[in-house]
Amino acid sequence: MSGTEFPILVCVSSDATVRQRVVQRLEGVGPVVICADLAQLRAVFPTPPTESGGSGDEPAERPPERSATWGDLVVDRAGHLVTWRGAPLGLTRTERELLARLVSPPLTLWSYERLFASVWGGAYLGDTAILHSAVKRLRRKLRTLSNGPQVQTVRGVGYRLSGPPEAGDGRLDGRSHQA
DSSP, X not given: OOSOOOOOEEEEOSOHHHHHHHHHHTTTTSOEEEESSHHHHHHHSOOOOOTTSSOSOOOTTOOOSXXXXXXXXXXXXTTTEEEETTEEEOXXXXXXXXXXXXXXXXXXXXXXXXXXXXXXXXXXXSOOHHHHHHHHHHHHHHTTSTTOOEEEEETTTEEEEEOOOOTTSSOSSSOOOOO
């Protein structure tokens, strides 16, 4: 090329229908890169190495590769293992990373933006569908644990980890209400 700059349009969406509509609407406009997730986008446009020799694409707020515990729950990020009372829990990488954030001390409210940046390593663009879907799958697996942790929604803000309700709080089923 002669050094002429031209825009590259990028669409990142886990929804195949959305990707297809973007391609149809932008046909002929210029180069369009379509990716299902940020990992695919990083593969297309890798971050150049920094002066320190690192890749420069370390995600924001990545906790150190160490174990985090919440009662009988142990999230061993380095070993890629989550256990409840010594028994392994079958979680996906995303579910494990999400849980690792939620159990990391101090237990706090994680905004959608912080969780998205920390777990997926990218900028939050306002679409919470991928995050809500991962939380839904994680909740389903955590519900099988007797007196285990629960993911609580703070509507419009984010998520936090909460424990089982205290005895005598009026709940008969032993689960807190999920928003």
